[in-house]
Amino acid sequence: MNPSTGPAAPAPIIVAERLVKTYGTGAAAVHALDHATLSIAAGRFTAVMGPSGSGKSTMMHVMAGLDSVDSGTVRLGGVELTELSERERTVLRRRKVGFVFQSFNLVPSLTAAENIELPLRLAGKRADSAWVDELVTTLGIQERLSHRPNELSGGQQQRVAVARALASRPEVVFADEPTGALDSRAGRALLAFLQRASREFGQTIVMVTHDPVAAGFADRVEFLADGQVVDGFDHPTAQAVLDRMARFDAVAEEVAA
């Protein structure tokens, strides 16, 4: 357990340098990532923010080994992702990465418990039952484990998804707009849990969001715009994030004008 809220920044677990990702060619080309550089500190809860089309989702997909880049390097826990084959990336995802998606993405035919154990079973590993018990208790879903996703509320489904992401103690958990499909109360509860997971268990979490309130739960926030990381600061509050975003908008309007 390494409560990493201290002033000294811990060693980065992900280092992404000069990432370039372009969709389409010629005039229709979209630069999703345009020489983006970012490092994620281990054991901390980082929010990645930016307006639609800023490249924040692509950034996350690349860091998680879901997507490839045109150029640049990404190291995750010392492994250079850009040099891995599709198959090796699959294995890496299985071993080192957990995911929480906006739309829960549970396997509808499996029960909550089976969904939680799924990544472990895909990796051919046994679940650490003490750890899983602790997770489901903390998340308050121990009563719902034998239910299937369609019998759970949105908040419950997302908590199952969080338990699934954490069950294998991955090096990094990526959360893509985890509160996007939840009401504000369920959303806040989930964010509080992510915060707790980071602080109490030292879990590295990278959350992509466009919601300043959500970003306020993180240890650090990074801002992306037009495929580049343009800013970032520690200990964000919702208000500070809002202010910073307002400045971007002002700059953007000046540029447009």
Add this chain to the structure above:
Amino acid sequence: MIRFTLAQLIAHRVRLALTVIAVILGVAFVTGSLVLNDTAQRLFDEQFRTASAGADLTVRTATAFDSGMGVEVERDPLPAHVVEQVAAIDGVDAAIAVAKGSVRLEDREVDLGAAQLTSWIPQPVGAFPLRDGTAPVEAGEVALDVASAGTLGLRIGDRLTLVADQRIEVRIVGLVGFGDAEGPPVGTAVIASLGTAQEALGLGAAVSELMITTDLAVNELQPVLGEVLGASYQVATAQDLATAGAEAAASNLEMLQIVLVAMSVAALLMGSFLIGNTFAIVVSQRTRELAMVRATGATGAQILRSVLGEALVVGMAASGIGTMVGIGGAIGLRALARGAGVTIPDGDLVVEPRTVLVAVCVGVIVTLAAAIGPARRAAAISPVAAMRQSAAEARLVSRARTTVGAALLTVGAVLAAMPSFGADMPMLAVGLGIALAGVILIAPVVIRPMVRAIGAPLSRMGVAVRLAQESAERAPRRTSATVMALALGLALMSFAAIVGASVKTATGEQYREVIQADVVVESAGQEMLGGVHAAVFDEVLGVDEVGAATRLKYGHWRDAGMMSALSAVDPDAIEEVAVIRMIDGEIADLATPGGVVIAQRVAEERDLGVGDELTMTFARTGEKALPVVGVVADTTARALQTDFLVSLDTYAQHFTEDMDASVFVVGAAGVSADRLAAALERELVDHPTVQVRDQAAVIAGRTQIIDQLFGLVTVLLAFALLIAVLGIANTLALSIVERTREIGLLRALGMSRAHVGAMVQSEAVFVAATAVVIGTVLGAAAAFAAVGALGTIAPLPLVVPLDQLAWLGAAVAFAGLLAAFAPARRAAALPALEAISHD
């Protein structure tokens, strides 16, 4: 809405392709069988119309019936005085004597096969116009039909021997046609002068029939002739003759018709599962889109019409193609049926407008009926569904459906079992039909535990297999439709395999038990009454190695309106070659003139015993009461092929046919069966259509028809099974599209491509394995009922050809694996990222 419907069709054309293929197959079967039937009917009609067209009236000796089991009865010849009597009647323009009958052709001792000998009748009365050479008017001259001369490699000037009552050396002097054709559609025609024909057929001065031309109206002269000649003679119009002849010939095709109709029904039923499935999946995939259309103001009824409209277009297009395929396929079907031993004439295909109408209607109705469920579900989609996420099919199957299904299954099973305990045979078909409907209804409920049971031992193999099992369980209705299409085809095949094996085994056992002959001489052909010329028996008796020999003949008779068959044996000799187990009386009592021995089954059914009388109607001699002189065990009767035995003398009184079905031979003391067979083969070398068979070969010959029928059914069903296997591919492909997001998620969570592929493959194997289990069980249960029912007619032990069933099952499971190949690759190729961002 029409534009919407059409846009949908185009968007889903790939998905609908399989539906189209399924309909095409079913419609093609329907069309093919109708075309084949019409063509055969037309050709037979033409044949008999051509044969009798030249005469206004024909006089023959009267018979009680014209034909039995597809064979025209042999009639007594007309005495010479009748010819004079008729010629003298006022109004008779010409009375032309005709001699005709079957002969064998020999070319320098080599048997060229059977031919129909007819005396020469000049045009326009005769049906055989001279095409080349001269008419055969002198003794020792013949003409051959052009087509057969070509096939047999014979030319004008060649010498031949006609073998019938007498052997007559003849020379070919001319070639004839048949009407406008090169020859009759079936068989060989030989034309000789009246005198030569009479001599060959042993008619003396008598003739087979009289062809009469008149200037009077036919219906004026007919009663006059009838009055003069009396009841012993029949005066028939050309039309009547043609109809009777064609009917006799066409009744040979009845069995084929039944098989084809059964295949059509099976193919359409299997097809309807796949059609329903495709529409259900397409609708479920479009839930959001349909909901949106509803939200923008379309009514439920409009959606219903739109989906049904799609089905209509698909049904019509597929039926159209299916009709054409069926017409083309009729040619292949004809070759296939001929390979299975059915006599079908060659000639241009006949496509009646009725055929097209029936085929298209059937195709469209089946498609519409199969689509109505999905269409109603589509219409029930609420506009709010557009805002919802999930479009997965409900896991629950309505309790009402299950209850009705279980009730139908129970009732059907009870009905199907009843014939085993003496109820009427049709009850079996009704029961099986009802039971099948029940199985279809309860299938979705049964399939989940079955998939689970099959999956349980496999799911330890890994999470991919477990997920595949889940996926198969998830949409029980869809899975069950896929399974049932396959299971139905397999059930029919295993049914045919089990019933076939049981009948074959019983036939073999009964035969071995009864017949003690070392070798049997039989015809290689499948002539209804046996095709061994009477002279063969005498030649056999002349062979030194022969200890004893006796002949078996068959005849047809009418048993209270139903055609039946009898066997004729030599009561003094039969026990030298067979073990005759009598229940009552002695086989030797058959020698008492006119007696009959009946099988035990018949004796019990009709409460007949020794001393009673049995009324039998013979074609030639009419209704006769024969004394029952004995009751024989059923197995003995089956080995001798019929339930009624008479002596050869009795046979000769009632039948003019003189063909033997079998000649049973035992060797002289110290002669081995092999040596005996070799000696007989040497002796009978000039009878190439006659075969010397050992016990195994005789049994094989008797069960050949079962093998041929099974072969025909297998080939036809193989097409249907192919479609059903493609159905697995289709269902999987569609369910992968549905599960894009889920598969992407699994990939994101670390499932490898190989794993995803294995997951899809496993699902196909689950479906195929479930189908194998259900299909085999259904087929076996139906076969059990059928064998039980048939067992009430003749003892029939149930034989389950496990190896055959295992092969069938393995082939289907393997086919399922192959079918999943493409969908599995497609699923494995889904990029993880696109899959999660899919929306």
